[in-house]
Amino acid sequence: MVTPHRLYQGLADSDQARFAAYRRLFEDMLSAELLQRFRECTNGGFVLGSPKFERQIAAMLGRRTWKGAPGRPLKEIDADAQGELAL
Secondary structure, three states, X not given: OOXXXXXXXXXXXXXXXXXHHHHHOOOOOOOXXXXXXXXXXXXXXXXXXXXXXXXXHHHHHOOOOOOOOXXXXXXXXXXXXXXXXXX
């Protein structure tokens, strides 16, 4: 059995008015940039929101929730070894 969600039911009193109200929710087109951002965040499992919101969610999850820099971090080389490499 399928039951309409209570939020959908609350859009209007009649089925026809409810359907029209629901369709109006999606009339505005998303910009290409926003759509791309949605896709990147969804595919990467990242949070989409303000930096403050991203930090709050990261703190709750105990992990980074935004896209990082690509590649591995550079290894640190001490000054003596760096001088030997230059020779």
